[in-house]
Amino acid sequence: MNDRESMPLPGEKIGACIEAACVMEVLAPKAGNVHPGFSWNFTDLDVADFLASARALRPVFEAAAYRTVGELVLEAVRATRAVVSTNTNLGQILLLAPLSKAAFETGRIDRGEVKGILLKSTVHDAIAAYEAIALAKPGGMGQRGSQDIADQPSCTLYEAMQIAASYDDVAAQYATGFSDVFEIAGELEREVRFSDDWLRAIADVHLARLVRGDTLVRRKCGDAIEAELKSLASSVVRHRADPATYQAEHAKFDAWLRADGNRRNPGTTADLITAALFVGLFSGTIEIPPDLTQRASISSKQT
Numbered sequence: 001m002n003d004r005e006s007m008p009l010p011g012e013k014i015g016a017c018i019e020a021a022c023v024m025e026v027l028a029p030k031a032g033n034v035h036p037g038f039s040w041n042f043t044d045l046d047v048a049d050f051l052a053s054a055r056a057l058r059p060v061f062e063a064a065a066y067r068t069v070g071e072l073v074l075e076a077v078r079a080t081r082a083v084v085s086t087n088t089n090l091g092q093i094l095l096l097a098p099l100s101k102a103a104f105e106t107g108r109i110d111r112g113e114v115k116g117i118l119l120k121s122t123v124h125d126a127i128a129a130y131e132a133i134a135l136a137k138p139g140g141m142g143q144r145g146s147q148d149i150a151d152q153p154s155c156t157l158y159e160a161m162q163i164a165a166s167y168d169d170v171a172a173q174y175a176t177g178f179s180d181v182f183e184i185a186g187e188l189e190r191e192v193r194f195s196d197d198w199l200r201a202i203a204d205v206h207l208a209r210l211v212r213g214d215t216l217v218r219r220k221c222g223d224a225i226e227a228e229l230k231s232l233a234s235s236v237v238r239h240r241a242d243p244a245t246y247q248a249e250h251a252k253f254d255a256w257l258r259a260d261g262n263r264r265n266p267g268t269t270a271d272l273i274t275a276a277l278f279v280g281l282f283s284g285t286i287e288i289p290p291d292l293t294q295r296a297s298i299s300s301k302q303t
Contacts, residue, residue, distance in 0.1 A: 010065075010104055011062040011063060011064065011065060011104065012062060014062060014064055014100050014103050014104060014282065015059065015060075015062035016288075017281040018054075018057055018061045018096055018100065018278055019054045019057060019058040020277075020281055020292060021096075021274050021275075021278040021281055022053065022054035023051060023054050023296050024198070025092075025270060025273050025277060026050040027199060027292075027295055027299060028198075028199045028200075028202035028203045028206070029199060029203045030202065030203045030273070031203070031207055031233075031250060031257055031266070032253075032254060032257025032258060032264060032265050032266050033265060033267070033270045034046065044086045045088060047299050047300065048299075048300050049084045049088050050088050053080045053083065053084055053088040053089045056079040056082065057076055057079065057089070060072065060079050061076070061096065064100045064101055064103075068101075068121075068122070068125050068128070069098050069101055069117065069121055069125050069129075069157060070097075070122070070124060070126060070127065070128030070132075071125070071128050072093075072097040072100065072101070073093050073094055073128060074128040074129065074131055074135075076089075076093040076096075076097070077132040077135050077136050078132075080093075080136075081136070086137075087136045087137055087138045089271075090133065090136040091138075091170045091267060091268060091270075093132070094170050094271075095178075095181065095271055095274070095275035096274070098114055098118055098178075099114060099279060099282075100278075102114045102116075102117050105117070109279050109282055111177045111179070111182060114177060114178050118157075118161075118174055118177070121158040122156055122157070123154065125156065125157035126153035126155060126156055126159075126160045127152065127153055129157050129160075130152070130160075157174070158174055161174030162174065162175045167215060167218070168215050169214075169269075169272065170215075170268060170271060170272075172215075178275070180272055181272055181275045181279060182276075182279065184205065184209065184272055184273060184275075185276040185277075185279040185280045185283075185285070187205045187208070187209075187276075188201070188202065188205050188273075188276055188277060188286060191205050198289050202273065203250075205273065206266075206269060206273050207233060207236060207237060207250065207253075208233075208237055210266055210269055211230055211234050212230065213226045213230045214226065214229065214266035214267070216265070216266065216267045216268040217263075217264055217265070217266055217268075220264075221260075221263050221264060225264065232256060236249040236250050236253050
């Protein structure tokens with residue numbers, strides 16, 4: 001077998017990197033999110049649900065070449081709902097769809113290529129994405145004005161996301177060419193490279209991003225709670241140079257996020273982390289951890 005024959009096909013690589021990114025995200029001990037040993041306040045889902053969802057996404061994204069962005073979103077949500085009964089990954093899917101299309105069409109993921117994919121979106125893509133959102137039934141959506149998800153869209157998916165960008169950081173990625181995702185990918189690359197604990201490295205980047213807030217928390221809890229979240233996250237980050245204090249303050253912050261019936265769950269930031277991990281994994285700046293499969297297997301049995 002020559003080198004060309006032994007290399008994974010583009011679709012296989014995309015699928016493998018997407019599954020790995022989703023698994024790495026849920027295994028990392030991120031403040032306020034589901035992760036092994038810390039799903040007690042999530043009454044409708046656990047780590048096993050996220051792992052099953054990650055596996056379900058792989059074959060969908062392996063076939064990214066044959067679907068538009070909107071079709072990818074809808075098929076990915078359908079595949080997820082076939083294995084879990086609640087929303088585990090809508091935000092991830094909305095971010096991963098255009099990234100995977102760029103990877104498939106050009107063999108790389110950069111801002112220019114992703115922007116080109118977004119500009120090619122159609123009304124058909126918006127209709128498919130809206131159907132996916134209705135199927136996923138995410139929390140914290142509320143009612144909006146123009147192009148509300150409860151209505152039939154009359155614009156392209158790119159245009160719909162621009163309308164939602166001011167109150168949803170997932171939508172904002174479409175409007176900004178995924179600027180936050182690429183920035184986080186660089187932060188993850190640096191943290192993972194210089195850390196002997198990739199799980200902790202991901203959690204540290206997640207915490208640092210929470211200093212900027214989380215739009216899911218803002219929509220569910222209001223501006224005041226999001227402001228408090230940002231202030232508390234900043235206080236924890238200031239202790240980074242003192243590991244013992246940092247871990248203690250991180251635990252307190254985690255407990256605060258898990259209070260109030262899980263309404264403070266910073267889910268949008270977790271979705272951005274997943275997308276950034278995919279960018280790093282596909283680009284080769286982050287490697288799939290050799291112990292990932294073993295850790296996932298152990299975590300699945302514990303939940």
